[in-house]
Amino acid sequence: VLTRLINDPRIYRNVGRIPPAQTVEETRRIQAERAAANAAGKSAGFCAYLDGDLVGMAGGGESADTGLVDFGYWVAPDHWGKGFATETAAAVMRWFVNIQGRREMTAGYFPDNPGSGRVLEKLGFRKSGESRYFCLGREMEVDCIDMYWPASADTLNAYLEDTQ
Template structure:
């Protein structure tokens, strides 16, 4: 079982089935699902529940570490690290509720997650990306030390089409 991660302003905790209704209400906002590749526009509570159960199983397998971002006991986003297999780099992904935009939430949560991964020896090579029309996400990743590696179209469920996507990579700085 994963433990919570604390930041200066937030608590990051694994999602639970009881969170499915709240998470579903948040991701049904087009300002979220249009910025994330794998969220359908009318995601159901059942789909969210399956996602939560999948993250639990992924955590057991060492391929998923997903946390809700909690502020004052309210869910304001998610942050996670996923990889297809244990010999692959983790991909960092996140979304933040529009009501919390512009306050450094994603940056603070991602720094905490990366620090947690570093403590587990799992942050030597991280990847991520963002849709080209979401430069705010690009600024978050740049602050975290990610560098541009390429651009190509990625299918977005929320928009039902391919969108140009910027791929980034972060190499852990060498130990001094």
């Protein structure tokens, strides 16, 4: 199911690290690599389900350059516009804040996918710049809007779990 969903061009063209026409074997290999990174505390990824059906994923990996989590998500097109992206991403951000103690994260989106930028803004991310990024799904370098999430009093309180 995962391979079928991410082979939709509306997904792989907007998630920089998913190649087009990914095979089931490639999906298994990539997920095994991610599981190893998760076990090492360098990343985390979570699936979102609705009535037992996979509707998306959210997570991130620690940048070797900055030590910050580079956050990302995707939602199956059949579920766009229903709040799943924001809900799923917020739940995973809570995990990064409460379990890994993260207080800063980065993310990015492509200018031709402004909906993703709106989701990131709802989560508390703010524009930090622009860059060029090699998108595997588009098989080319494209413009990217860089985003940054700082743990200010306003943004952090939205993600800290009540421990009382």
